[in-house]
Amino acid sequence: MLRAISHIPDQAWIPIEYTDAVWDEDDQRWVSDAEVAEIQYTAFTGRRKADHVTARLIVRRVKRLNVAATASGQGELFDTYRYHALFTDSPLSMLEAEKAHRAHAIVESVISELKDNALAHLPSGKFQANAAWVAPAVMAHNLxxxxxxxxxxxxxxxxxxxxxxxxxQVPARVASSARRLRLHAPRGWRWQAGLENVLTAIEAIAASRVVPRLRT
Known part of the structure:
Protein backbone atom coordinates (compact mmCIF):
# COMPACT_ATOMS: atom_id res chain seq x y z
CA MET A 1 0.00 0.00 0.00
CA LEU A 2 2.85 2.39 0.78
CA ARG A 3 4.30 1.75 -2.67
CA ALA A 4 0.94 2.55 -4.29
CA ILE A 5 0.67 5.82 -2.36
CA SER A 6 4.20 6.80 -3.38
CA HIS A 7 3.17 6.49 -7.06
CA ILE A 8 0.39 9.08 -6.76
CA PRO A 9 1.56 12.11 -8.79
CA ASP A 10 1.71 15.49 -7.09
CA GLN A 11 -0.88 17.00 -9.44
CA ALA A 12 -3.43 14.32 -8.45
CA TRP A 13 -3.85 15.67 -4.93
CA ILE A 14 -6.99 17.79 -4.47
CA PRO A 15 -7.15 20.16 -1.46
CA ILE A 16 -10.27 19.97 0.71
CA GLU A 17 -11.58 21.94 3.68
CA TYR A 18 -13.68 20.31 6.37
CA THR A 19 -17.04 21.86 7.26
CA ASP A 20 -16.14 21.09 10.87
CA ALA A 21 -12.55 20.77 12.04
CA VAL A 22 -11.39 17.20 12.73
CA TRP A 23 -9.35 16.29 15.81
CA ASP A 24 -5.99 14.76 14.90
CA GLU A 25 -5.08 12.22 17.57
CA ASP A 26 -1.43 11.87 16.50
CA ASP A 27 -0.65 15.60 16.44
CA GLN A 28 -3.19 16.42 19.19
CA ARG A 29 -4.63 19.37 17.25
CA TRP A 30 -7.63 20.43 15.20
CA VAL A 31 -7.25 20.00 11.44
CA SER A 32 -9.44 21.91 9.01
CA ASP A 33 -7.82 21.07 5.68
CA ALA A 34 -6.19 18.17 3.90
CA GLU A 35 -5.57 16.74 0.42
CA VAL A 36 -7.22 13.75 -1.24
CA ALA A 37 -6.18 11.56 -4.18
CA GLU A 38 -6.92 8.05 -5.44
CA ILE A 39 -5.15 5.27 -7.27
CA GLN A 40 -6.04 1.76 -8.41
CA TYR A 41 -4.89 -0.86 -5.93
CA THR A 42 -4.95 -4.64 -5.71
CA ALA A 43 -5.41 -6.03 -2.21
CA PHE A 44 -4.76 -9.49 -0.72
CA THR A 45 -1.86 -10.18 -3.10
CA GLY A 46 -0.36 -12.49 -0.52
CA ARG A 47 -3.18 -14.98 -1.18
CA ARG A 48 -3.98 -17.04 -4.25
CA LYS A 49 -4.80 -15.07 -7.39
CA ALA A 50 -8.52 -15.85 -7.14
CA ASP A 51 -8.63 -13.93 -3.83
CA HIS A 52 -7.04 -10.76 -5.22
CA VAL A 53 -9.33 -7.72 -5.20
CA THR A 54 -8.69 -4.68 -7.37
CA ALA A 55 -10.54 -1.49 -6.46
CA ARG A 56 -9.97 2.14 -5.55
CA LEU A 57 -7.49 3.29 -2.93
CA ILE A 58 -8.63 6.74 -1.77
CA VAL A 59 -5.96 8.48 0.28
CA ARG A 60 -6.22 11.55 2.49
CA ARG A 61 -3.03 13.23 3.59
CA VAL A 62 -2.56 15.81 6.35
CA LYS A 63 0.53 17.91 6.89
CA ARG A 64 2.40 17.12 10.04
CA LEU A 65 2.65 19.77 12.71
CA ASN A 66 6.28 19.02 13.59
CA VAL A 67 8.11 16.87 11.07
CA ALA A 68 11.29 16.51 13.11
CA ALA A 69 9.44 15.43 16.24
CA THR A 70 7.06 12.97 14.58
CA ALA A 71 9.36 11.32 12.04
CA SER A 72 9.76 7.70 13.13
CA GLY A 73 11.78 6.02 10.42
CA GLN A 74 8.86 5.31 8.08
CA GLY A 75 10.82 6.57 5.07
CA GLU A 76 10.99 9.76 3.05
CA LEU A 77 7.34 9.47 1.95
CA PHE A 78 6.09 10.09 5.48
CA ASP A 79 8.47 12.91 6.45
CA THR A 80 5.97 15.69 5.63
CA TYR A 81 2.51 14.12 5.56
CA ARG A 82 0.54 11.49 7.35
CA TYR A 83 -1.66 9.32 5.15
CA HIS A 84 -5.08 7.77 5.78
CA ALA A 85 -6.10 5.22 3.16
CA LEU A 86 -9.56 3.94 2.25
CA PHE A 87 -9.92 0.85 0.04
CA THR A 88 -13.35 0.79 -1.59
CA ASP A 89 -15.37 -0.12 -4.68
CA SER A 90 -17.89 2.65 -3.97
CA PRO A 91 -19.49 4.25 -7.06
CA LEU A 92 -19.33 7.64 -5.34
CA SER A 93 -16.91 10.27 -6.56
CA MET A 94 -13.56 10.42 -4.78
CA LEU A 95 -14.44 13.37 -2.55
CA GLU A 96 -17.92 12.05 -1.76
CA ALA A 97 -16.55 8.61 -0.85
CA GLU A 98 -13.89 10.12 1.41
CA LYS A 99 -16.46 12.35 3.13
CA ALA A 100 -18.87 9.42 3.62
CA HIS A 101 -16.05 7.36 5.13
CA ARG A 102 -15.24 10.08 7.69
CA ALA A 103 -18.93 10.43 8.58
CA HIS A 104 -19.19 6.66 9.06
CA ALA A 105 -16.21 6.72 11.41
CA ILE A 106 -17.92 9.38 13.57
CA VAL A 107 -21.11 7.32 13.75
CA GLU A 108 -19.17 4.20 14.73
CA SER A 109 -17.44 6.14 17.50
CA VAL A 110 -20.78 7.30 18.93
CA ILE A 111 -22.23 3.78 18.80
CA SER A 112 -19.14 2.44 20.55
CA GLU A 113 -19.53 4.99 23.34
CA LEU A 114 -23.20 4.16 23.78
CA LYS A 115 -22.39 0.44 23.98
CA ASP A 116 -19.83 1.18 26.69
CA ASN A 117 -22.51 3.00 28.67
CA ALA A 118 -26.30 2.74 28.77
CA LEU A 119 -26.67 0.42 25.77
CA ALA A 120 -24.61 -2.20 27.59
CA HIS A 121 -27.87 -3.12 29.36
CA LEU A 122 -29.67 -3.98 26.10
CA PRO A 123 -31.43 -5.86 24.73
CA SER A 124 -34.63 -6.44 26.59
CA GLY A 125 -37.16 -9.00 25.45
CA LYS A 126 -39.64 -6.23 24.65
CA PHE A 127 -39.17 -3.77 21.81
CA GLN A 128 -40.98 -0.98 23.66
CA ALA A 129 -38.62 -1.34 26.63
CA ASN A 130 -35.59 -1.07 24.33
CA ALA A 131 -37.00 2.03 22.66
CA ALA A 132 -37.77 3.62 26.02
CA TRP A 133 -34.23 2.94 27.22
CA VAL A 134 -32.47 4.16 24.05
CA ALA A 135 -34.16 7.58 24.13
CA PRO A 136 -32.75 8.70 27.53
CA ALA A 137 -29.43 6.99 26.70
CA VAL A 138 -29.03 9.19 23.62
CA MET A 139 -30.11 12.29 25.57
CA ALA A 140 -27.55 11.50 28.28
CA HIS A 141 -24.87 11.07 25.62
CA ASN A 142 -25.70 14.41 23.99
CA LEU A 143 -25.80 16.23 27.33
CA GLN A 169 -18.27 12.47 39.59
CA VAL A 170 -16.79 15.37 41.55
CA PRO A 171 -16.20 14.74 45.28
CA ALA A 172 -18.13 17.86 46.28
CA ARG A 173 -21.23 18.83 48.23
CA VAL A 174 -24.06 21.26 47.60
CA ALA A 175 -25.09 23.59 50.40
CA SER A 176 -27.77 26.26 50.67
CA SER A 177 -26.78 29.71 51.94
CA ALA A 178 -28.56 33.07 51.62
CA ARG A 179 -31.12 31.50 49.30
CA ARG A 180 -28.42 30.33 46.97
CA LEU A 181 -27.02 26.93 46.22
CA ARG A 182 -23.27 26.71 46.70
CA LEU A 183 -21.07 23.91 45.40
CA HIS A 184 -18.20 23.18 47.76
CA ALA A 185 -15.55 21.52 45.62
CA PRO A 186 -12.15 20.25 46.82
CA ARG A 187 -9.21 22.63 46.62
CA GLY A 188 -6.63 21.88 43.96
CA TRP A 189 -9.10 19.84 41.89
CA ARG A 190 -7.10 18.78 38.83
CA TRP A 191 -9.88 19.59 36.38
CA GLN A 192 -11.18 22.64 38.21
CA ALA A 193 -10.86 24.93 35.17
CA GLY A 194 -13.16 22.75 33.08
CA LEU A 195 -15.75 22.53 35.85
CA GLU A 196 -15.64 26.30 36.33
CA ASN A 197 -16.25 26.80 32.61
CA VAL A 198 -19.39 24.69 32.86
CA LEU A 199 -20.64 26.50 35.98
CA THR A 200 -20.06 29.86 34.31
CA ALA A 201 -22.16 28.73 31.34
CA ILE A 202 -24.91 27.51 33.67
CA GLU A 203 -24.90 30.84 35.49
CA ALA A 204 -25.24 32.69 32.19
CA ILE A 205 -28.37 30.66 31.43
CA ALA A 206 -29.69 31.01 34.97
CA ALA A 207 -29.30 34.78 34.86
CA SER A 208 -32.33 35.06 32.59
CA ARG A 209 -34.45 32.47 34.37
CA VAL A 210 -35.88 31.97 37.84
CA VAL A 211 -33.76 28.98 38.87
CA PRO A 212 -31.25 28.41 41.69
CA ARG A 213 -27.78 29.72 40.86
CA LEU A 214 -24.64 27.67 41.45
CA ARG A 215 -21.54 29.09 43.08
CA THR A 216 -18.20 27.40 43.65
Whole structure:
Protein backbone atom coordinates (compact mmCIF):
# COMPACT_ATOMS: atom_id res chain seq x y z
CA MET A 1 0.00 0.00 0.00
CA LEU A 2 2.85 2.39 0.78
CA ARG A 3 4.30 1.75 -2.67
CA ALA A 4 0.94 2.55 -4.29
CA ILE A 5 0.67 5.82 -2.36
CA SER A 6 4.20 6.80 -3.38
CA HIS A 7 3.17 6.49 -7.06
CA ILE A 8 0.39 9.08 -6.76
CA PRO A 9 1.56 12.11 -8.79
CA ASP A 10 1.71 15.49 -7.09
CA GLN A 11 -0.88 17.00 -9.44
CA ALA A 12 -3.43 14.32 -8.45
CA TRP A 13 -3.85 15.67 -4.93
CA ILE A 14 -6.99 17.79 -4.47
CA PRO A 15 -7.15 20.16 -1.46
CA ILE A 16 -10.27 19.97 0.71
CA GLU A 17 -11.58 21.94 3.68
CA TYR A 18 -13.68 20.31 6.37
CA THR A 19 -17.04 21.86 7.26
CA ASP A 20 -16.14 21.09 10.87
CA ALA A 21 -12.55 20.77 12.04
CA VAL A 22 -11.39 17.20 12.73
CA TRP A 23 -9.35 16.29 15.81
CA ASP A 24 -5.99 14.76 14.90
CA GLU A 25 -5.08 12.22 17.57
CA ASP A 26 -1.43 11.87 16.50
CA ASP A 27 -0.65 15.60 16.44
CA GLN A 28 -3.19 16.42 19.19
CA ARG A 29 -4.63 19.37 17.25
CA TRP A 30 -7.63 20.43 15.20
CA VAL A 31 -7.25 20.00 11.44
CA SER A 32 -9.44 21.91 9.01
CA ASP A 33 -7.82 21.07 5.68
CA ALA A 34 -6.19 18.17 3.90
CA GLU A 35 -5.57 16.74 0.42
CA VAL A 36 -7.22 13.75 -1.24
CA ALA A 37 -6.18 11.56 -4.18
CA GLU A 38 -6.92 8.05 -5.44
CA ILE A 39 -5.15 5.27 -7.27
CA GLN A 40 -6.04 1.76 -8.41
CA TYR A 41 -4.89 -0.86 -5.93
CA THR A 42 -4.95 -4.64 -5.71
CA ALA A 43 -5.41 -6.03 -2.21
CA PHE A 44 -4.76 -9.49 -0.72
CA THR A 45 -1.86 -10.18 -3.10
CA GLY A 46 -0.36 -12.49 -0.52
CA ARG A 47 -3.18 -14.98 -1.18
CA ARG A 48 -3.98 -17.04 -4.25
CA LYS A 49 -4.80 -15.07 -7.39
CA ALA A 50 -8.52 -15.85 -7.14
CA ASP A 51 -8.63 -13.93 -3.83
CA HIS A 52 -7.04 -10.76 -5.22
CA VAL A 53 -9.33 -7.72 -5.20
CA THR A 54 -8.69 -4.68 -7.37
CA ALA A 55 -10.54 -1.49 -6.46
CA ARG A 56 -9.97 2.14 -5.55
CA LEU A 57 -7.49 3.29 -2.93
CA ILE A 58 -8.63 6.74 -1.77
CA VAL A 59 -5.96 8.48 0.28
CA ARG A 60 -6.22 11.55 2.49
CA ARG A 61 -3.03 13.23 3.59
CA VAL A 62 -2.56 15.81 6.35
CA LYS A 63 0.53 17.91 6.89
CA ARG A 64 2.40 17.12 10.04
CA LEU A 65 2.65 19.77 12.71
CA ASN A 66 6.28 19.02 13.59
CA VAL A 67 8.11 16.87 11.07
CA ALA A 68 11.29 16.51 13.11
CA ALA A 69 9.44 15.43 16.24
CA THR A 70 7.06 12.97 14.58
CA ALA A 71 9.36 11.32 12.04
CA SER A 72 9.76 7.70 13.13
CA GLY A 73 11.78 6.02 10.42
CA GLN A 74 8.86 5.31 8.08
CA GLY A 75 10.82 6.57 5.07
CA GLU A 76 10.99 9.76 3.05
CA LEU A 77 7.34 9.47 1.95
CA PHE A 78 6.09 10.09 5.48
CA ASP A 79 8.47 12.91 6.45
CA THR A 80 5.97 15.69 5.63
CA TYR A 81 2.51 14.12 5.56
CA ARG A 82 0.54 11.49 7.35
CA TYR A 83 -1.66 9.32 5.15
CA HIS A 84 -5.08 7.77 5.78
CA ALA A 85 -6.10 5.22 3.16
CA LEU A 86 -9.56 3.94 2.25
CA PHE A 87 -9.92 0.85 0.04
CA THR A 88 -13.35 0.79 -1.59
CA ASP A 89 -15.37 -0.12 -4.68
CA SER A 90 -17.89 2.65 -3.97
CA PRO A 91 -19.49 4.25 -7.06
CA LEU A 92 -19.33 7.64 -5.34
CA SER A 93 -16.91 10.27 -6.56
CA MET A 94 -13.56 10.42 -4.78
CA LEU A 95 -14.44 13.37 -2.55
CA GLU A 96 -17.92 12.05 -1.76
CA ALA A 97 -16.55 8.61 -0.85
CA GLU A 98 -13.89 10.12 1.41
CA LYS A 99 -16.46 12.35 3.13
CA ALA A 100 -18.87 9.42 3.62
CA HIS A 101 -16.05 7.36 5.13
CA ARG A 102 -15.24 10.08 7.69
CA ALA A 103 -18.93 10.43 8.58
CA HIS A 104 -19.19 6.66 9.06
CA ALA A 105 -16.21 6.72 11.41
CA ILE A 106 -17.92 9.38 13.57
CA VAL A 107 -21.11 7.32 13.75
CA GLU A 108 -19.17 4.20 14.73
CA SER A 109 -17.44 6.14 17.50
CA VAL A 110 -20.78 7.30 18.93
CA ILE A 111 -22.23 3.78 18.80
CA SER A 112 -19.14 2.44 20.55
CA GLU A 113 -19.53 4.99 23.34
CA LEU A 114 -23.20 4.16 23.78
CA LYS A 115 -22.39 0.44 23.98
CA ASP A 116 -19.83 1.18 26.69
CA ASN A 117 -22.51 3.00 28.67
CA ALA A 118 -26.30 2.74 28.77
CA LEU A 119 -26.67 0.42 25.77
CA ALA A 120 -24.61 -2.20 27.59
CA HIS A 121 -27.87 -3.12 29.36
CA LEU A 122 -29.67 -3.98 26.10
CA PRO A 123 -31.43 -5.86 24.73
CA SER A 124 -34.63 -6.44 26.59
CA GLY A 125 -37.16 -9.00 25.45
CA LYS A 126 -39.64 -6.23 24.65
CA PHE A 127 -39.17 -3.77 21.81
CA GLN A 128 -40.98 -0.98 23.66
CA ALA A 129 -38.62 -1.34 26.63
CA ASN A 130 -35.59 -1.07 24.33
CA ALA A 131 -37.00 2.03 22.66
CA ALA A 132 -37.77 3.62 26.02
CA TRP A 133 -34.23 2.94 27.22
CA VAL A 134 -32.47 4.16 24.05
CA ALA A 135 -34.16 7.58 24.13
CA PRO A 136 -32.75 8.70 27.53
CA ALA A 137 -29.43 6.99 26.70
CA VAL A 138 -29.03 9.19 23.62
CA MET A 139 -30.11 12.29 25.57
CA ALA A 140 -27.55 11.50 28.28
CA HIS A 141 -24.87 11.07 25.62
CA ASN A 142 -25.70 14.41 23.99
CA LEU A 143 -25.80 16.23 27.33
CA UNK A 144 -22.47 14.73 28.38
CA UNK A 145 -20.91 15.76 25.07
CA UNK A 146 -22.31 19.29 25.47
CA UNK A 147 -20.97 19.37 29.03
CA UNK A 148 -17.48 18.42 27.80
CA UNK A 149 -17.60 20.92 24.93
CA UNK A 150 -18.33 23.75 27.35
CA UNK A 151 -15.65 22.52 29.77
CA UNK A 152 -12.86 23.16 27.28
CA UNK A 153 -11.07 21.97 24.16
CA UNK A 154 -9.05 19.27 25.91
CA UNK A 155 -12.24 17.59 27.17
CA UNK A 156 -14.13 17.58 23.86
CA UNK A 157 -12.51 14.44 22.48
CA UNK A 158 -12.52 12.43 25.71
CA UNK A 159 -14.73 9.37 26.00
CA UNK A 160 -17.83 9.50 28.18
CA UNK A 161 -16.27 7.41 30.93
CA UNK A 162 -13.38 9.86 31.20
CA UNK A 163 -15.73 12.84 31.21
CA UNK A 164 -17.78 11.34 34.03
CA UNK A 165 -14.66 10.62 36.07
CA UNK A 166 -13.15 14.08 35.62
CA UNK A 167 -16.13 16.42 35.55
CA UNK A 168 -19.32 14.70 36.70
CA GLN A 169 -18.27 12.47 39.59
CA VAL A 170 -16.79 15.37 41.55
CA PRO A 171 -16.20 14.74 45.28
CA ALA A 172 -18.13 17.86 46.28
CA ARG A 173 -21.23 18.83 48.23
CA VAL A 174 -24.06 21.26 47.60
CA ALA A 175 -25.09 23.59 50.40
CA SER A 176 -27.77 26.26 50.67
CA SER A 177 -26.78 29.71 51.94
CA ALA A 178 -28.56 33.07 51.62
CA ARG A 179 -31.12 31.50 49.30
CA ARG A 180 -28.42 30.33 46.97
CA LEU A 181 -27.02 26.93 46.22
CA ARG A 182 -23.27 26.71 46.70
CA LEU A 183 -21.07 23.91 45.40
CA HIS A 184 -18.20 23.18 47.76
CA ALA A 185 -15.55 21.52 45.62
CA PRO A 186 -12.15 20.25 46.82
CA ARG A 187 -9.21 22.63 46.62
CA GLY A 188 -6.63 21.88 43.96
CA TRP A 189 -9.10 19.84 41.89
CA ARG A 190 -7.10 18.78 38.83
CA TRP A 191 -9.88 19.59 36.38
CA GLN A 192 -11.18 22.64 38.21
CA ALA A 193 -10.86 24.93 35.17
CA GLY A 194 -13.16 22.75 33.08
CA LEU A 195 -15.75 22.53 35.85
CA GLU A 196 -15.64 26.30 36.33
CA ASN A 197 -16.25 26.80 32.61
CA VAL A 198 -19.39 24.69 32.86
CA LEU A 199 -20.64 26.50 35.98
CA THR A 200 -20.06 29.86 34.31
CA ALA A 201 -22.16 28.73 31.34
CA ILE A 202 -24.91 27.51 33.67
CA GLU A 203 -24.90 30.84 35.49
CA ALA A 204 -25.24 32.69 32.19
CA ILE A 205 -28.37 30.66 31.43
CA ALA A 206 -29.69 31.01 34.97
CA ALA A 207 -29.30 34.78 34.86
CA SER A 208 -32.33 35.06 32.59
CA ARG A 209 -34.45 32.47 34.37
CA VAL A 210 -35.88 31.97 37.84
CA VAL A 211 -33.76 28.98 38.87
CA PRO A 212 -31.25 28.41 41.69
CA ARG A 213 -27.78 29.72 40.86
CA LEU A 214 -24.64 27.67 41.45
CA ARG A 215 -21.54 29.09 43.08
CA THR A 216 -18.20 27.40 43.65
Missing amino acids: TRAFAAVAGVKHRRERMGTIRRKLL
